[in-house]
Amino acid sequence: MPDSDVTHGLAMRTLKSYLAHRGPADAVEVTLRTFSLRAREDAVAAEIMQSRPHIVGFSRYVWNGTHLNGVVRKIRESAPSCPLLLAGGPDVAHDPARSVGRKGFDVVVLGEGEEAFRRIVEIALAGSSQFDSIPNIVYRKGDSEIVTTRPAPEAFEDISSHDFPLILDADDHRMFRYETSRGCHFRCRYCKWDRSGARKIRYYPIEKVKGDLERIFALPRLAVLELVDSTFFRPRDKARGLEIMETIHRLNAGREASGLAPVGVVTEQNHLFLDAETCATLSRLPLRNGGIALGLQTIDAEVNQKVLGRGFNRRTSLHRIAELSRDLGSRLAIDVIYGLPGEGYGGYRRSLAFVLTLRTAHIGMYHFLVLPGTHIADHAAQYGIRYETVSPHRLLSSSTWSREDLLEAAKLSFAVYLFYCEDVVPQLNPVRRVILDEVRGNSLPVFDDLVRYLQAEHRPLFSRWLRTFQDSMLDGLTDAYRFFVRTENGAVARRILSDAVAIAKAHAER
Numbered sequence: 383m384p385d386s387d388v389t390h391g392l393a394m395r396t397l398k399s400y401l402a403h404r405g406p407a408d409a410v411e412v413t414l415r416t417f418s419l420r421a422r423e424d425a426v427a428a429e430i431m432q433s434r435p436h437i438v439g440f441s442r443y444v445w446n447g448t449h450l451n452g453v454v455r456k457i458r459e460s461a462p463s464c465p466l467l468l469a470g471g472p473d474v475a476h477d478p479a480r481s482v483g484r485k486g487f488d489v490v491v492l493g494e495g496e497e498a499f500r501r502i503v504e505i506a507l508a509g510s511s512q513f514d515s516i517p518n519i520v521y522r523k524g525d526s527e528i529v530t531t532r533p534a535p536e537a538f539e540d541i542s543s544h545d546f547p548l549i550l551d552a553d554d555h556r557m558f559r560y561e562t563s564r565g566c567h568f569r570c571r572y573c574k575w576d577r578s579g580a581r582k583i584r585y586y587p588i589e590k591v592k593g594d595l596e597r598i599f600a601l602p603r604l605a606v607l608e609l610v611d612s613t614f615f616r617p618r619d620k621a622r623g624l625e626i627m628e629t630i631h632r633l634n635a636g637r638e639a640s641g642l643a644p645v646g647v648v649t650e651q652n653h654l655f656l657d658a659e660t661c662a663t664l665s666r667l668p669l670r671n672g673g674i675a676l677g678l679q680t681i682d683a684e685v686n687q688k689v690l691g692r693g694f695n696r697r698t699s700l701h702r703i704a705e706l707s708r709d710l711g712s713r714l715a716i717d718v719i720y721g722l723p724g725e726g727y728g729g730y731r732r733s734l735a736f737v738l739t740l741r742t743a744h745i746g747m748y749h750f751l752v753l754p755g756t757h758i759a760d761h762a763a764q765y766g767i768r769y770e771t772v773s774p775h776r777l778l779s780s781s782t783w784s785r786e787d788l789l790e791a792a793k794l795s796f797a798v799y800l801f802y803c804e805d806v807v808p809q810l811n812p813v814r815r816v817i818l819d820e821v822r823g824n825s826l827p828v829f830d831d832l833v834r835y836l837q838a839e840h841r842p843l844f845s846r847w848l849r850t851f852q853d854s855m856l857d858g859l860t861d862a863y864r865f866f867v868r869t870e871n872g873a874v875a876r877r878i879l880s881d882a883v884a885i886a887k888a889h890a891e892r
């Protein structure tokens with residue numbers, strides 16, 4: 383149940399495609415459903431049960447775990463004969479035994495799920511509920527026995543053999559997520575990107591990728607393609623990455639020739655792997671503003687190396703990122719994290735101040751999540767880390783971050799989103815223009831003043847936005863956006879805009 387109203391998550395598409403091509407396809411009908419996180423749990427449960435499913439599979443991530451538990455409870459309460467309830471996804475792995483039970487899921491699949499899903503369906507179709515032969519799962523046997531099957535860390539999908547097309551399935555397709563490879567070459571200690579931990583990238587066959595892209599780009603309403611690979615241009619992947627980007631150029635040219643708008647691309651890249659040739663290729667993509675995301679996280683070399691386990695040469699990296707921001711301009715978005723172990727609020731401010739000098743269209747500022755199963759979570763005590771035991775596992779405090787520091791960092795980040803990041807609240811873009819055109823040097827003090835202003839002049843509103851923002855970044859920003867578009871808020875909105883422009887201009891004159 384991903385949190386998008388407009389598209390299905392990629393996991394469910396890949397699972398369905400695998401089943402259709404490798405599984406007992408004729409005997410099953412697979413329907414994909416996506417719900418907003420705002421949908422009521424009983425309504426979601428009722429809608430799922432309306433089609434009288436035999437098996438219901440859920441994708442569980444940090445952002446939907448609590449909601450999913452509620453939906454599962456409602457299904458169990460409402461259905462006299464309950465379907466088999468499965469869960470998979472990155473957020474089941476850390477505590478599967480707690481998710482499985484008479485009130486929870488029947489089966490939890492750990493790690494990549496295509497083959498496990500196929501085998502569960504096959505066994506269920508044969509009328510059995512004995513899943514012991516499937517590695518890497520936890521399931522309820524009978525009324526109360528919880529079985530954890532043989533671990534098989536090596537059982538990662540051989541996606542190079544997945545030569546069949548991805549089933550696109552019906553939805554509005556304004557945005558589509560797609561992967562051409564899995565895994566990551568690095569193993570940063572806070573990240574769960576590469577669940578194999580193998581520091582290896584695995585690839586889908588290039589002909590399949592091209593075929594899928596061809597069909598995806600034929601979708602008339604498609605506006606954005608999000609490529610969810612960890613990176614594209616590692617030296618040994620560069621030729622392949624360029625081939626994929628050139629395919630996208632060709633397909634977009636085809637769209638334009640037939641009167642369709644080109645598709646904007648969003649992609650994650652590693653600054654170390656971008657050179658003149660790859661930048662030139664990326665520059666030709668109709669990338670959305672901030673379409674190329676770089677996960678900088680912090681400019682602190684020691685934190686990068688000793689705490690996060692990332693190779694990081696401060697001089698080279700910052701120089702390279704500054705060059706990229708000149709070459710790729712507004713296409714670039716840089717991500718930073720507040721709450722990282724080993725650095726405090728002062729360190730975060732230094733990273734943010736650096737990123738602001740790059741004048742990118744977007745900055746991603748994220749509250750640190752202590753994702754269970756990561757090295758940092760396993761060594762939480764070493765950094766005095768306290769974090770939420772339930773999703774999304776936000777940092778609560780650590781040896782270097784107090785609760786108050788985290789709150790200050792959230793306020794500052796919120797102000798940067800509001801008044802700096804292009805189009806988060808388009809009505810406030812004039813403030814960004816003043817900051818970019820008129821403020822010289824470090825612009826962080828402008829945002830300190832903007833925070834002070836919101837606290838002094840709009841305290842209830844700012845507190846509400848901030849509370850929502852701290853619960854969910856997207857919801858907090860959406861709340862602010864909605865405020866500014868409502869005509870009944872026009873007078874306050876205009877006042878915030880003119881006061882904020884004046885605050886920024888005051889810094890320009892210094």
Ligand code: B12
Nearest residue numbers: 384391392393439441443444445470471472494495574575
């Ligand atoms: C696209 C993406 C997003 C998208 C949304 C995704 C969506 N709605 O579908 C956006 C940009 C919104 C996003 C945001 C965030 N994301 Co994100 N995102 C991803 C990304 C890059 C790709 C997900 C994907 O489609 N993968 C491809 C599919 C095929 O893999 P998969 O989802 O893991 O599915 C496989 C298995 O898990 C399993 N499986 C999955 N579901 C099911 C269901 C069943 C029934 C079965 C049997 C098996 C199964 O089988 C699948 C096939 O093998 C992943 C990293 C990655 N490469 O996976 C991070 C990732 C999922 N995100 C992550 C995080 C932390 C976030 C944020 C919280 C970051 C932040 N600090 O704000 C935000 C939160 C968003 C929010 N709403 O609050 C973490 C999640 C960790 C976790 N425990 O859940 C990941 C793993 C990245 C990381 N660095 O660790 N994200």
Ligand code: SF4
Nearest residue numbers: 566568569570573575
């Ligand atoms: S943070 Fe980025 S580079 Fe590091 S392991 Fe995760 S995906 Fe790979």
